[in-house]
Amino acid sequence: MTVVEFSLVVCAGSVIAGFLGALTGLGGGGLLVPMLILLGVDIHYAIGASLVSVIATSSGAAAAYVREGFSNIRIGMFLEIATTTGALAGATLATHVSGRAIATVLGLVLIGSAYLSRNPRSKEEREVPQDPLATKLRMNGSFPDQGGTREYNVQHVPAGFSLMFAAGALSGLLGIGSGAMKVLAMDRAMKIPFKVSATTSNFMIGVTAAASAGIYLSRGYIEPGLSMPVMLGVLGGSLVGTRVLVKAEVKWLRRVFSVVIVALGIEMLYKGLLGKL
Amino acid sequence: MEMSTNENWNDKRMDILIGRLLRAGVLFSAFIVAIGGIIYLVRYGDSLADYRVFHGESLGFGTVEGVVRDTLALRGRGIIQLGLLFLIATPVARVAFSIFGFARERDYLYAVVAAVVLLILFYSLFFY
Numbered sequence: 001m002t003v004v005e006f007s008l009v010v011c012a013g014s015v016i017a018g019f020l021g022a023l024t025g026l027g028g029g030g031l032l033v034p035m036l037i038l039l040g041v042d043i044h045y046a047i048g049a050s051l052v053s054v055i056a057t058s059s060g061a062a063a064a065y066v067r068e069g070f071s072n073i074r075i076g077m078f079l080e081i082a083t084t085t086g087a088l089a090g091a092t093l094a095t096h097v098s099g100r101a102i103a104t105v106l107g108l109v110l111i112g113s114a115y116l117s118r119n120p121r122s123k124e125e126r127e128v129p130q131d132p133l134a135t136k137l138r139m140n141g142s143f144p145d146q147g148g149t150r151e152y153n154v155q156h157v158p159a160g161f162s163l164m165f166a167a168g169a170l171s172g173l174l175g176i177g178s179g180a181m182k183v184l185a186m187d188r189a190m191k192i193p194f195k196v197s198a199t200t201s202n203f204m205i206g207v208t209a210a211a212s213a214g215i216y217l218s219r220g221y222i223e224p225g226l227s228m229p230v231m232l233g234v235l236g237g238s239l240v241g242t243r244v245l246v247k248a249e250v251k252w253l254r255r256v257f258s259v260v261i262v263a264l265g266i267e268m269l270y271k272g273l274l275g276k277l
Numbered sequence: 278m279e280m281s282t283n284e285n286w287n288d289k290r291m292d293i294l295i296g297r298l299l300r301a302g303v304l305f306s307a308f309i310v311a312i313g314g315i316i317y318l319v320r321y322g323d324s325l326a327d328y329r330v331f332h333g334e335s336l337g338f339g340t341v342e343g344v345v346r347d348t349l350a351l352r353g354r355g356i357i358q359l360g361l362l363f364l365i366a367t368p369v370a371r372v373a374f375s376i377f378g379f380a381r382e383r384d385y386l387y388a389v390v391a392a393v394v395l396l397i398l399f400y401s402l403f404f405y
Contacts, residue, residue, distance in 0.1 A: 002324065
């Protein structure tokens with residue numbers, strides 16, 4: 001394929017990945033890396049281009065989310081200490097392990113995230129008591145809910161912090177946003193309401209990815225000719241995806257998307273374990 | 278209670294400013310990437326695309342000096358990479374802005390938290 005043809009194919013695939021990622025809330029990164037690998041791209045270039053697109057979608061969508069007042073910047077900023085440190089560790093690991101090892105972990109993460117997305121949110125109404133550490137860190141907050149505001153308390157900060165380190169490490173190792181794991185840490189471990197968890201997670205993804213980006217850049221993972229169609233495509237697709245998010249019936253779409261993710265995960269496991277990379 | 282409403286209002290205003298900063302940064306970098314992309318495709322669109330083999334650091338797109346040199350020479354890939362550097366700088370700018378935001382709210386604990394995050398980002402970008 002010539003550069004023009006290849007760029008068009010990659011751009012079209014990236015638009016779809018960005019669109020579906022925004023619509024289902026699962027992010028486009030998990031879809032992109034296997035797609036690029038199937039198109040014959042080296043895994044290091046694939047995770048570099050994916051990481052760049054993750055920064056673009058996270059930052060691009062943030063403006064739309066913050067206006068609604070769900071995200072909690074204190075929780076986000078505090079947990080970013082864990083995700084950025086984890087990202088440094090993960091990206092460093094990526095420079096030391098083989099492409100096959102990265103593909104294997106990616107396969108496992110894809111299958112795991114599809115499993116998690118079957119039941120993404122915990123029970124909506126829950127009252128949890130104040131936690132001394134979270135209160136000291138001023139994490140408890142409120143968000144607009146049915147005309148009024150709803151207060152919430154945050155729990156289990158150390159557990160959430162550890163999970164965030166792991167989420168950052170996966171992001172740095174695989175060039176993905178690992179939003180599903182960030183939501184898991186906030187929603188399930190720290191008992192933060194789902195809407196607050198989801199928007200705060202999106203807010204954190206860009207900063208986490210920026211911590212890996214320095215390492216990716218200096219190691220030559222970010223190839224401009226490849227990253228260009230990926231970044232522009234994913235950004236365009238996700239901006240459209242966030243717009244139609246409100247109107248669309250996403251339940252069946254999530255199911256289809258999960259099946260695709262599992263299939264790609266198995267493909268990555270196969271390539272990673274049997275050395276077809 | 279009065280105090281906490283005021284605080285929330287400040288938080289909200291800071292959120293909105295940060296959201297705008299992020300969107301402006303992303304759109305600006307996408308614009309630069311698109312310009313570089315057009316130059317690259319016009320010049321090299323007919324050559325064969327090959328990303329099968331990983332070349333590592335050897336292409337020189339990993340350093341700011343290399344990117345600036347290629348940009349000044351109006352090389353398409355250099356300009357794309359410049360746009361990507363702006364993109365990476367956007368969330369970093371968000372964290373830097375938050376330090377001032379928290380300090381203005383006299384929330385020094387979180388000004389320090391944001392400063393720690395910024396130091397980690399600087400370590401990755403400049404000292405790794």
